[in-house]
Amino acid sequence: MVSRTIPVETFDLVLFGATGDLARRKILPSLYRRFHAGQVPEDARIIGAARSDLTDDAFRKDIRAAIDEFVSKAKRDGPTIDAFVERCSYIAIDAKGDGGWSELKSAVRDEAIKAFYFSVAPSLFGPLAAKLRENGIACENSRLVVEKPFGTDLETAKTLNADLAASFDEHQIYRIDHFLGKETVQNLMAVRFANVLFEPLWNERYIDHVQITVAETVGVGGRGSYYDTSGAMRDMVQNHLMQLLCLTAMEPPTRFDPDMLRDEKLKVIKALDPVPAEDVVRGQYKADGKEPSYREDAENEDSLTESFVALKVGISNWRWKHTPFYLRTGKRMTRRLSEIVVQFKETPHSIFERDGGSKANALTIRLQPDEGMDLSVTIKEPGPGGMRLVNVPLDMTFADALGAEDEIPDAYERLIMDVIRGNQTLFMRGDEVEAAWAWTDPIIDAWEERRDRPHAYAQGSVGPEEALMLLHRDGRRWRDLEGGS
Numbered sequence: 001m002v003s004r005t006i007p008v009e010t011f012d013l014v015l016f017g018a019t020g021d022l023a024r025r026k027i028l029p030s031l032y033r034r035f036h037a038g039q040v041p042e043d044a045r046i047i048g049a050a051r052s053d054l055t056d057d058a059f060r061k062d063i064r065a066a067i068d069e070f071v072s073k074a075k076r077d078g079p080t081i082d083a084f085v086e087r088c089s090y091i092a093i094d095a096k097g098d099g100g101w102s103e104l105k106s107a108v109r110d111e112a113i114k115a116f117y118f119s120v121a122p123s124l125f126g127p128l129a130a131k132l133r134e135n136g137i138a139c140e141n142s143r144l145v146v147e148k149p150f151g152t153d154l155e156t157a158k159t160l161n162a163d164l165a166a167s168f169d170e171h172q173i174y175r176i177d178h179f180l181g182k183e184t185v186q187n188l189m190a191v192r193f194a195n196v197l198f199e200p201l202w203n204e205r206y207i208d209h210v211q212i213t214v215a216e217t218v219g220v221g222g223r224g225s226y227y228d229t230s231g232a233m234r235d236m237v238q239n240h241l242m243q244l245l246c247l248t249a250m251e252p253p254t255r256f257d258p259d260m261l262r263d264e265k266l267k268v269i270k271a272l273d274p275v276p277a278e279d280v281v282r283g284q285y286k287a288d289g290k291e292p293s294y295r296e297d298a299e300n301e302d303s304l305t306e307s308f309v310a311l312k313v314g315i316s317n318w319r320w321k322h323t324p325f326y327l328r329t330g331k332r333m334t335r336r337l338s339e340i341v342v343q344f345k346e347t348p349h350s351i352f353e354r355d356g357g358s359k360a361n362a363l364t365i366r367l368q369p370d371e372g373m374d375l376s377v378t379i380k381e382p383g384p385g386g387m388r389l390v391n392v393p394l395d396m397t398f399a400d401a402l403g404a405e406d407e408i409p410d411a412y413e414r415l416i417m418d419v420i421r422g423n424q425t426l427f428m429r430g431d432e433v434e435a436a437w438a439w440t441d442p443i444i445d446a447w448e449e450r451r452d453r454p455h456a457y458a459q460g461s462v463g464p465e466e467a468l469m470l471l472h473r474d475g476r477r478w479r480d481l482e483g484g485s
């Protein structure tokens with residue numbers, strides 16, 4: 001694979017929430033990897049900011065530990081790590097008070113691109129943005145990066161948007177949905193819009209339905225108190241699965257331009273049908289002897305929060321009117337797998353009498369693991385015995401196809417560099433987030449009103465039985481999570 005690491009302009013990145021879990025697991029290791037790849041200029045500055053009192057040295061020590069834990073051995077070399085941590089410093093800042101702001105003002109350079117990364121609770125977004133403005137730290141070449149959750153419903157999202165808009169312009173705000181930074185998600189756009197093969201078939205005439213699955217094996221232990229106020233619908237569907245749906249369903253934008261692309265995604269969200277109660281299945285994992293149940297993990301024995309959700313979603317536009325999109329996501333499922341399956345229709349008429357194994361074509365886009373795609377094609381089984389048909393995958397694992405010697409970059413690496421480059425293509429615009437909540441809210445409100453208990457499902461399973469029924473009743477079935485068809 002040809003490496004195309006083009007260094008970005010020099011920058012000062014101020015990481016609020018620098019001692020938090022996301023900073024340790026994702027943001028700092030990703031910055032290090034880009035530094036190791038030669039993309040981060042030697043004079044870039046990374047300034048950690050958080051409430052606790054830390055010396056620069058203690059912060060650097062934490063960064064070394066994070067690199068040790070989360071960066072692969074091949075990329076951990078002493079001199080590069082030394083040079084990287086040399087770029088990092090720390091300022092204790094009081095988000096709502098005065099402490100630390102003047103130090104921060106003198107720590108950032110006027111001439112460098114300034115990125116303020118809010119890896120903090122959303123309740124601090126507004127106060128931090130205001131402090132940056134009031135203290136004259138933010139300017140025209142500043143960028144603001146905010147992490148999810150971006151609100152818990154339409155109203156809170158609107159408030160957050162208004163709070164940020166009071167201090168920053170929309171073109172300066174980068175709302176992260178890290179799924180958009182995943183290589184295969186970007187590849188979905190390449191497959192659709194850089195090939196002539198699929199687009200003519202990409203509509204309700206030829207596509208029977210689409211399945212989007214994001215299955216995880218982890219539970220919510222460790223972050224149960226946050227998760228219990230969120231649930232799979234808010235944590236995964238409103239953002240990650242919604243983005244996958246949008247990129248699969250949207251019209252081709254006229255150009256690969258951030259706003260043109262986001263305009264097309266927004267149109268999809270606005271075309272989503274309301275989801276009736278019978279088209280949603282919620283689940284909660286139960287205890288399995290060794291492992292605690294969802295309720296134990298969440299430390300809430302009456303919890304009605306879902307750790308699994310499956311939905312049938314209709315899109316009311318010309319392209320998709322009769323093609324349902326089935327979405328499912330859950331914790332503690334049988335395996336970690338994220339994929340989009342585009343299931344084509346059967347041929348209108350079969351000329352083969354005995355076509356035993358023949359099935360309609362399906363295009364599977366695998367986000368993780370084994371990033372790649374496969375297209376199932378029906379062919380004749382070799383040898384005598386008549387026209388015996390079988391389905392075989394035209395399989396392409398990106399790492400093999402592109403000869404990637406190296407691991408596929410983490411989504412955060414791409415996204416942080418895009419912030420510095422000033423490219424908003426893979427970030428959510430304010431109106432898009434609000435539209436996603438406007439669609440999600442009535443579904444959640446209906447549950448809260450009914451106070452239904454989610455269906456229990458076994459850990460290591462594919463979710464509750466009822467989720468299988470969601471497709472069975474339409475004469476369809478979910479793709480086997482173990483990788484079969």
Ligand code: BG6
Nearest residue numbers: 148178216218235236240338368
């Ligand atoms: C996060 C969710 O946004 O995405 C988590 O809050 C989830 O609950 C995670 O586990 C999944 O991301 P990834 O990149 O591990 O698939």
